[in-house]
Structure formats: C-alpha cells, structure tokens
Amino acid sequence: GENVEQHPSTLSVQEGDSAVIKCTYSDSASNYFPWYKQELGKRPQLIIDIRSNVGEKKDQRIAVTLNKTAKHFSLHITETQPEDSAVYFCAASQGMEYGNKLVFGAGTILRVKS
C-alpha cells in the first residue's frame, strides 16, 4: 500500500522567514495530495491541495509543488506569522478506485518565533 514520509518532524523559523516541509510517497498511482493544518486539540483543516496533472499551485502565502517523477511534494509558506504555528500533515490519495482514502505523513510541528 501507499506510504508517505514527511520531513522535518519539527521546524522553527523566525517570523517573516519561509518554511518548507517535504513529503515523499511510494505509490505512483496516487493522484491527489492535500495538506492539512491542525492546531492543538482542533480538527485538521485543508490549507491547499494539488492534483497530479499540475506541478505547482499557489494561494497567497502558501504554495505546493509536486514532482511526480521523484514522487515528492512540498509545502512552502512565505512570510510566516505566529498564527502559522501548528502541526502540518501531508497526505496522498489514490483516487476513486480506493475510495479517495488519505494516507497521511507523520506531521511537522511548525513554530514561528516572533
């Protein structure tokens, strides 16, 4: 089955700096890659997603890049703010044939220091 690895496990940045989180996946059939933000004790919330027919997607300060050949995708947050501090999870989905179930990475704790 699919396996998703995520790095780093913790990341500390100064306010205003950029943060990059990287994930790799194992199954080339995966075709949907969402990123979720989870604050302590709260539900995971989608912040951005990308489908396999696109190489890059941007939404204000957040961007995701996908390299299908290398089977890795990355989250980029620019101009970080204290409210960006949270746990970030990447995930991969193999699509309808597998019910669109998500396989998650282990998470990255992002701390933005002001």
Next chain:
Amino acid sequence: GAGVSQSPRYKVAKRGQDVALRCDPISGHVSLFWYQQALGQGPEFLTYFQNEAQLDKSGLPSDRFFAERPEGSVSTLKIQRTQQEDSAVYLCASSSPLDRVGNEQFFGPGTRLTVL
C-alpha cells in the same frame, strides 16, 4: 452550513467496556471516512462508506472494531472490549459527490478516547 460533528468529544472507558462514537457528516456528503489519530501521529485510515455501503474496512485494527452507516448519513464506530492501545482521537471526515481525483475531506473535531 454546519460542519462535521462528532459526539461525545471525550470518552473515558474502563478496559473491557464497549464504546460507541457518533459522526454527523455534512448534509449531502456521499463519502464518509473514519480515521484513528494516536498522540503525535498523523491520522490513520480505518474505514470508508459510500452512502450506506461500507466499501473499505481494511484499516480496522481488529474484529473488535465495527462501523455502520445504515441510512447513508450518520455513522457510528463501535469498539468492543476496549483495550489501552485503543486510546486515541477518532476522527470522522466527509466529502462531497464522487470525483475521480480526490475531493476535500472535511474533518470533525474528533472523539478523544481514553481507556484506563
């Protein structure tokens, strides 16, 4: 409209007790998923429903775990004879009409189960 809701939010059970966790998905969402999130880990898939049909239960850790969605809306995850290793947050997620390539899954707040 209302998001995904789950109840109870917290559940403490003695080892060996049975528990039932409820999920109310977003109205009209066809797909419903249950995930288990251990402390400090990412959510792990348990089971998936499309309407009332349970199409994938490959993630259920043992036959003590059972899920149902009899009318294609509310779902219940039942754990029989709870063990300490069942302690985790149980997340429910729902998504909108079928799409071949991924749909946003909306998560509920989770039920934190502690087995003593």
